[in-house]
Amino acid sequence: MTTYTLLIAAPLFFALVVMVSGVVIRNIFAIAFVIGLSFLSISNIFVFHAPTETILPHFFHNLFILLDGMVLLFFLWQGVKTKNSLVKIFALFQIVLYVVVLLLSPTLISNDVLIDEISSVMYLIINIVGGIIIVYALKYIESEEFSRAKKNGFIAMLFFFLSVMNFIVSTNNIEIFFLLFELTTLCSYILIGYRGDEMSVLNAQKALWMNQIGGVAILVALIFSILQYKTVYFDVLIANIDAFYLLPIVFLAIAAFVKGASIPFDKWLLGAMIAPTPVSAILHSATMVKIAPYLMLKLAPAMSGFVSLTITLLGTFVFFAASLLALGKDYFKEILGYSTIALLGLMMALAAIGTPEAIVACLTLIVFHAISKALLFLQAGILEKSFHLKYVNDIDGLINNSPLVVFFIIVGFASLTIPPFGAFIAKFMAIETIASEIIKNPLYVFALIFLALGSAFLTLLYFKVVTKLFVKDVETKTVDIKISKFYTIPSYLLLILLVVGIYISFELELLSSLEIIVPLFLVAIVPLLFALILFKKADRVKEYNCGEKDDIQLNMYYFHMPSVIKKDIAIIAVVGMCILILGVLL
Amino acid sequence: MIEILLILFAPIIGGFIYGFERVVRARMQNRQGPPLLQPFYDMFKLIDKQAFIVNPYHTILGIMHFITLWVVVAFIIMGQNLLYVIFLHLLSSIFLILAGFSVKSIYSHIGSNRELLAALAYEPILIMIAVGFFMVNGSFDIAVIREHDASIASLFLLFLAYLMVMPIKLKKSPFDATEAHQEIVGGVEIEFSGIFFEFLYMAKWLEYIFVYLLLMLFAGDNIFLGIGLFIGVFLLLNLIDNATARIKMKHLIKIVLSLGLTLGMCNLIGLAYV
Amino acid sequence: MFDLKKYRKKSPWILHYNAGSCNGCDIEILASLAPKYDLERFGVINTGNPKQSDIFLVTGPVTYRSRERLVELYTQMPEPKVVIAVGSCTCTGGVFRDMYNVEDGIDRYIPVDVYIAGCAVSPELIIDGVVKALEILEKKSKEMEKALKLFKEATSENGVINRRNVALKVGEVHEEN
Numbered sequence A: 001m002t003t004y005t006l007l008i009a010a011p012l013f014f015a016l017v018v019m020v021s022g023v024v025i026r027n028i029f030a031i032a033f034v035i036g037l038s039f040l041s042i043s044n045i046f047v048f049h050a051p052t053e054t055i056l057p058h059f060f061h062n063l064f065i066l067l068d069g070m071v072l073l074f075f076l077w078q079g080v081k082t083k084n085s086l087v088k089i090f091a092l093f094q095i096v097l098y099v100v101v102l103l104l105s106p107t108l109i110s111n112d113v114l115i116d117e118i119s120s121v122m123y124l125i126i127n128i129v130g131g132i133i134i135v136y137a138l139k140y141i142e143s144e145e146f147s148r149a150k151k152n153g154f155i156a157m158l159f160f161f162l163s164v165m166n167f168i169v170s171t172n173n174i175e176i177f178f179l180l181f182e183l184t185t186l187c188s189y190i191l192i193g194y195r196g197d198e199m200s201v202l203n204a205q206k207a208l209w210m211n212q213i214g215g216v217a218i219l220v221a222l223i224f225s226i227l228q229y230k231t232v233y234f235d236v237l238i239a240n241i242d243a244f245y246l247l248p249i250v251f252l253a254i255a256a257f258v259k260g261a262s263i264p265f266d267k268w269l270l271g272a273m274i275a276p277t278p279v280s281a282i283l284h285s286a287t288m289v290k291i292a293p294y295l296m297l298k299l300a301p302a303m304s305g306f307v308s309l310t311i312t313l314l315g316t317f318v319f320f321a322a323s324l325l326a327l328g329k330d331y332f333k334e335i336l337g338y339s340t341i342a343l344l345g346l347m348m349a350l351a352a353i354g355t356p357e358a359i360v361a362c363l364t365l366i367v368f369h370a371i372s373k374a375l376l377f378l379q380a381g382i383l384e385k386s387f388h389l390k391y392v393n394d395i396d397g398l399i400n401n402s403p404l405v406v407f408f409i410i411v412g413f414a415s416l417t418i419p420p421f422g423a424f425i426a427k428f429m430a431i432e433t434i435a436s437e438i439i440k441n442p443l444y445v446f447a448l449i450f451l452a453l454g455s456a457f458l459t460l461l462y463f464k465v466v467t468k469l470f471v472k473d474v475e476t477k478t479v480d481i482k483i484s485k486f487y488t489i490p491s492y493l494l495l496i497l498l499v500v501g502i503y504i505s506f507e508l509e510l511l512s513s514l515e516i517i518v519p520l521f522l523v524a525i526v527p528l529l530f531a532l533i534l535f536k537k538a539d540r541v542k543e544y545n546c547g548e549k550d551d552i553q554l555n556m557y558y559f560h561m562p563s564v565i566k567k568d569i570a571i572i573a574v575v576g577m578c579i580l581i582l583g584v585l586l
Numbered sequence B: 001m002i003e004i005l006l007i008l009f010a011p012i013i014g015g016f017i018y019g020f021e022r023v024v025r026a027r028m029q030n031r032q033g034p035p036l037l038q039p040f041y042d043m044f045k046l047i048d049k050q051a052f053i054v055n056p057y058h059t060i061l062g063i064m065h066f067i068t069l070w071v072v073v074a075f076i077i078m079g080q081n082l083l084y085v086i087f088l089h090l091l092s093s094i095f096l097i098l099a100g101f102s103v104k105s106i107y108s109h110i111g112s113n114r115e116l117l118a119a120l121a122y123e124p125i126l127i128m129i130a131v132g133f134f135m136v137n138g139s140f141d142i143a144v145i146r147e148h149d150a151s152i153a154s155l156f157l158l159f160l161a162y163l164m165v166m167p168i169k170l171k172k173s174p175f176d177a178t179e180a181h182q183e184i185v186g187g188v189e190i191e192f193s194g195i196f197f198e199f200l201y202m203a204k205w206l207e208y209i210f211v212y213l214l215l216m217l218f219a220g221d222n223i224f225l226g227i228g229l230f231i232g233v234f235l236l237l238n239l240i241d242n243a244t245a246r247i248k249m250k251h252l253i254k255i256v257l258s259l260g261l262t263l264g265m266c267n268l269i270g271l272a273y274v
Numbered sequence C: 001m002f003d004l005k006k007y008r009k010k011s012p013w014i015l016h017y018n019a020g021s022c023n024g025c026d027i028e029i030l031a032s033l034a035p036k037y038d039l040e041r042f043g044v045i046n047t048g049n050p051k052q053s054d055i056f057l058v059t060g061p062v063t064y065r066s067r068e069r070l071v072e073l074y075t076q077m078p079e080p081k082v083v084i085a086v087g088s089c090t091c092t093g094g095v096f097r098d099m100y101n102v103e104d105g106i107d108r109y110i111p112v113d114v115y116i117a118g119c120a121v122s123p124e125l126i127i128d129g130v131v132k133a134l135e136i137l138e139k140k141s142k143e144m145e146k147a148l149k150l151f152k153e154a155t156s157e158n159g160v161i162n163r164r165n166v167a168l169k170v171g172e173v174h175e176e177n
């Protein structure tokens, strides 16, 4: 029994167990399982020696084909049932293409399962971060009003999701990859539509048809790959790649763009906000969207200069555009959503560059983004459940009620922007990589500009939110609001992960010790000392208000984004993708 | 040794530059102007004043701003990674911005918001300048840049873009809407008083050091050129400061971003082809 | 010993407040800051921010509307501080004396250190007054200085004095004129 089989089978098994058990037993089992999975994924790093390779028996292939057929038919049925023509069309289209794929016969055979370093890193994120979110979800789902079976189903679904994700990062077979891709679509469809009200159903359908575009892209890629290279395996495809026939690669990249909710496919991820918060958390941090950079990393060696340049430009453009669009938003989760889209764009861009540094930067970003986003989404959930807050403008003076949540939110945002956290290191390395690319190809200058502007916008965005938390005048009395342990412990765990991450990046020498420790020490400790000495003598005084004595109400700054800009951005993104396909065709 | 001394006395040197600048500006307006040591008199007076605070976070963040800026200057003098220095500098601005937002004061909020928008305008240009240095010298390390020949000729357009960034950082016309002295009463600084304002005041001096040290990087290992650049740009900035009026924040962002990015882009593309 | 007190007079920062003047004296104040008289050579800066200033330059006879603001600004200035009443109307009410809507001079509300007479005062006089005020400033202690009206005692909590609400709104206390 190898690690990966355990990682895939265990959550699947547990998903079945959880359906029938009571709350207490379910919780105990869930926590035990999460701990087990985390240990497995960590041990996988340590026992890792050479890439694990396996060819699955024929029985499994038939099973997968059967499953695939069922999933596609299910989509079609959903389309018919909800009378959503887009869902129907894409489902039909996929069925036709899938039949074509099955009729073609690839001759070059390779391993079905291939686990390399990248997979091991992905295991870590999926199981540890995903696991922490599930622990959080145990409590969260109890506060919703659903039937017992539906609640259990929710937890089961999350476990199923983990299992699928574990499999998708282990597979080497594009056909299996397609099946799992569709399964994640299915999972997200069910989870987004979980509440069952009108909005949820609509958004779930949106997620469904958009993700099916990705499915179509994979199938097209498969057809091209079989026709030209006679294979359905990633490694064979990449090894035999011919720089003049990159269509499979490009279509796979487009599938990645769909999964990564890049503009213009961003609507589904933003629509996913409607689901219970753990779903957003798990979609944004540990699973689903992380398929996109993972796929890009897998394809990177096969990309020619043109393809890699175009994808980099597209990715950085998305990074820039999404952070720009986020500036006009007020809904906390939506802001987080846009920043996910932006950072995914950056990850894909980095993966497409494909130099060793770029890959390290990409992986660092994947890992840290997962942790930070999970942390932030957990706080969003706490805000909703304990404080009934959804909009940033309302979280005024949260520091009076819950310094802890404020602390977590600030750490979350800080870990995405400033040293010594990993996301900062990744951005830093991204600029270094792009800088060295410019020397080879001046067009990378645009990537640099997008990156520089985007990171400035993101900083603006994050700190616009953070500032809202801080506002405090001395008169307001502090009222503590109790937050359940189930909510805070996962946050603490994520915090520990962040610290461990800093330690590891320190070990790997991504940054020198001087660059990490000195600022941290000086910036945190010295001002406190100063303050302690000086505060004793200081009187408290009112804010300057031109001598006026009336109370004032301060609101947040908004940046108006005309809808024209939105449209333009979408058009540019679509044109970019067209250029990508056309360029490869010619 | 000399490095350590430089780092320790950086704020004081900055204070001298600031004092000298006030004299120069006064002379340009045909006034006598304050004494050269005026900034230090101000400093001692501020230490002597009764200290007021609005809330503790605000004050601590203000001090953090100062310390971080000092670290930034130290890193430049020690010859660390330029890109890292620029990001650390961004961090210091962020502390100031957070401080401004942490009090319930209108002017403070306006000032912080403008500071944030200004950061948006100059940050991309600073990054481009760093990349420009990388392309010319093959390294982001300031120590390496200092050992190479002057790169001002090959980075001339970026140098021009940097000239636009400098007034923003030094709060000089026409790009001084962030502070806008009488209009929004100093913006973020408004709620600081006594010794706590002193930290912000010294941070301003450090900002001088930061800006001019970055400027001197354009001169590489040529010290005379560096000093020449410093004096020339110093006079030029003050002349412009005296001769122009403040422009709106909106225009500031538009002008700096559009012009600066175009200049930077042309320069980088040019470098890649040469 | 290194005496910080002597630097007080080397860097006086000014807060200028118009409590209902006719603007005559305000223009003179600006004139004294401008190149011809160049008050900046004494290190003067017109800050416009009470929290960072040492000298409170007030013009105008204190109209009813401006009473609260006058006291509020005064309390927001950190000690040591001096108040200069610029112009006759600021000292005694001047041409506005006994009008229904003015208070006849700022010294009914806040303690004044230097009175500068003249309607309008000349810049030379203003400079002279500022220099006089600096002498007074040097001798002052850091004890809290209190406004005469619209003012209540500061509370202290754990040894920290809270001045937030010491300046009152007009309606908050009973005033006898």
Ligand code: SF4
Pocket (backbone or CB within 6 Å): C021, C022, C023, C024, C025, C026, C059, C060, C086, C087, C088, C089, C090, C094, C095, C118, C119, C120, C121
């Ligand atoms: S003293 Fe005379 S000139 Fe000055 S403000 Fe009063 S009325 Fe106007």
